[in-house]
Amino acid sequence: MTTTSSGTLDPVTTNAVPGRAAYWRLWRAVPLVLGFLLLQYPIALAGFIVGVTFVSAGAGTMVTFFLGAFILI
Numbered sequence: 860m861t862t863t864s865s866g867t868l869d870p871v872t873t874n875a876v877p878g879r880a881a882y883w884r885l886w887r888a889v890p891l892v893l894g895f896l897l898l899q900y901p902i903a904l905a906g907f908i909v910g911v912t913f914v915s916a917g918a919g920t921m922v923t924f925f926l927g928a929f930i931l932i
Contacts, residue, residue, distance in 0.1 A: 913930055913931070914931065916930050917930035917931035918931070
């Protein structure tokens with residue numbers, strides 16, 4: 860533990876973690892983060908596909924039928 864003082868601020872106390880311990884602590888969180896991302900990927904992909912489909916259908920029918928305005932809305 861190191862303490863650094865300043866003339867204008869309160870003393871700051873930090874717990875210095877060795878480089879390797881901090882590195883392996885980050886690696887321990889990888890399975891949790893990876894699991895979250897793998898669960899969110901299909902949801903994000905489905906949302907992207909639906910969004911692109913509606914925008915394309917709306918823009919494509921805007922010129923001919925004016926139905927595209929309702930699809931885009």
